[in-house]
Amino acid sequence: MGTMVVFPFKTERPEVVLRNIRVAAAHEAVSEVLCVGYEEESTYRAIADASPGIAKAARTPVTLRLQDRIGTRRPGKGDGMNTALRHFLDTPHDRLHFYDSDITTFDGSWITKAERGLDLGYDVVRHFFPRAATDAMITWLVTRTGFAILFPRSELPWIEQPLGGELALSRRAAKALAADHRVAERSDWGIDTMLAFSSVQDRMSILEVYVPQGKAHKLYGQLTDLKRMLVECFAAVRDLREETLEPGIVHHVEYPDVVPPSIAEKVGYDVEGTIQLLPEAWSERQMELLEYFPIPIRDGMVAARHRTTFSFLDECSWYDAFEVLLQHFDEADEDWADLLFHLWTVRVLAYTHEAALRGYSYALRYLHGMVFRYLYRAATGRVLRPGE
Numbered sequence: 001m002g003t004m005v006v007f008p009f010k011t012e013r014p015e016v017v018l019r020n021i022r023v024a025a026a027h028e029a030v031s032e033v034l035c036v037g038y039e040e041e042s043t044y045r046a047i048a049d050a051s052p053g054i055a056k057a058a059r060t061p062v063t064l065r066l067q068d069r070i071g072t073r074r075p076g077k078g079d080g081m082n083t084a085l086r087h088f089l090d091t092p093h094d095r096l097h098f099y100d101s102d103i104t105t106f107d108g109s110w111i112t113k114a115e116r117g118l119d120l121g122y123d124v125v126r127h128f129f130p131r132a133a134t135d136a137m138i139t140w141l142v143t144r145t146g147f148a149i150l151f152p153r154s155e156l157p158w159i160e161q162p163l164g165g166e167l168a169l170s171r172r173a174a175k176a177l178a179a180d181h182r183v184a185e186r187s188d189w190g191i192d193t194m195l196a197f198s199s200v201q202d203r204m205s206i207l208e209v210y211v212p213q214g215k216a217h218k219l220y221g222q223l224t225d226l227k228r229m230l231v232e233c234f235a236a237v238r239d240l241r242e243e244t245l246e247p248g249i250v251h252h253v254e255y256p257d258v259v260p261p262s263i264a265e266k267v268g269y270d271v272e273g274t275i276q277l278l279p280e281a282w283s284e285r286q287m288e289l290l291e292y293f294p295i296p297i298r299d300g301m302v303a304a305r306h307r308t309t310f311s312f313l314d315e316c317s318w319y320d321a322f323e324v325l326l327q328h329f330d331e332a333d334e335d336w337a338d339l340l341f342h343l344w345t346v347r348v349l350a351y352t353h354e355a356a357l358r359g360y361s362y363a364l365r366y367l368h369g370m371v372f373r374y375l376y377r378a379a380t381g382r383v384l385r386p387g388e
């Protein structure tokens with residue numbers, strides 16, 4: 001009996017991770033804290049030094065281990081989470097929580113909220129957070145877009161933050177996810193997509209709980225880190241294209257609170273720096289790959305290489321581009337990866353211009369509406385435009 005809390009970590013500020021471990025170990029529901037590291041570097045050593053003291057003070061075991069090589073993709077966070085799933089099934093604990101280790105706003109209420117959802121019998125409890133209008137651009141423009149296009153009648157496009165690393169599982173759910181080879185294979189950033197998909201396909205009941213203080217964490221590193229995340233998250237969605245999902249599972253979402261000004265007024269990314277990035281990393285081969293795309297997108301992208309232009313990649317064109325990508329994208333091909341990054345960057349700028357500039361509440365209504373318009377188009381073939 002009891003709950004195991006897992007923190008996957010790579011290189012993070014040790015004081016942030018240690019504070020989070022302390023919070024989890026001190027929580028009354030928690031029977032064990034498990035930290036899964038990528039390699040034995042400075043963060044790992046800091047946890048190794050401090051964890052016996054934390055465990056003693058809280059009278060809760062704190063286990064530290066390295067991730068196993070489980071998947072077939074790049075060894076990353078997916079191997080960390082899959083290692084934890086397997087480790088958990090070897091313990092007697094009946095509940096498993098995951099939290100990113102770099103969160104600076106984590107507190108015991110996150111655990112309590114998830115525990116209450118599991119008390120009610122939900123298989124999966126997912127945390128969701130207020131986010132700036134220009135944050136979560138992979139979630140909105142890749143994952144939720146892809147879910148809407150591929151599975152328009154399912155519950156999947158309605159999951160608020162499918163890439164969130166904060167979730168809790170019943171033992172039954174953990175066992176089912178650990179047994180899914182598609183989950184095991186996703187050793188990279190695609191793990192979150194696969195966990196969300198597999199839980200819906202397995203018809204698990206899902207509760208999304210709202211965390212009003214938001215998830216403050218380490219900001220994006222270099223844009224090249226983001227490119228890898230983008231490519232891996234896109235590939236995870238794309239690999240689902242032959243799958244089917246039945247409509248209708250139990251999925252409840254807590255009503256969100258007023259968004260704090262610190263989040264509503266935040267600018268999520270560096271617009272100027274992003275515009276300057278557009279002329280970089282083009283190849284002739286990418287120009288050839290653009291031949292797959294409808295003419296307005298192709299012409300727009302050719303122009304974007306030389307001057308600031310992005311409005312052509314509006315909501316409808318992004319759907320068109322996404323369909324081409326679903327069909328032709330090749331992850332192993334660097335030119336496809338660069339082209340995806342370019343297309344997505346242009347779409348982020350276009351969205352910023354068409355929606356985010358109109359203010360927070362407009363932007364969030366726009367994004368939710370966009371997912372609906374996409375799934376409507378995928379299900380009926382009829383195109384809806386913003387405002388329709």
Ligand SMILES: Nc1nc2c(ncn2[C@@H]2O[C@H](COP(=O)(O)OP(=O)(O)OP(=O)(O)O)[C@@H](O)[C@H]2O)c(=O)[nH]1
Pocket residue numbers: 007008009010011012036037038067075076077078079080081099100101102165217218219220221
């Ligand atoms: N075990 C393990 N943990 C990882 C690995 N990569 C990232 N993590 C951890 O996974 C969590 C999420 O990673 P972040 O880099 O914060 O990613 P993110 O917050 O989803 O994305 P950003 O918006 O770029 O910050 C953090 O706790 C990382 O330390 C990995 O390869 N192995």
Ligand SMILES: [Mg+2]
Pocket residue numbers: 100102217218
């Ligand atoms: Mg983070």
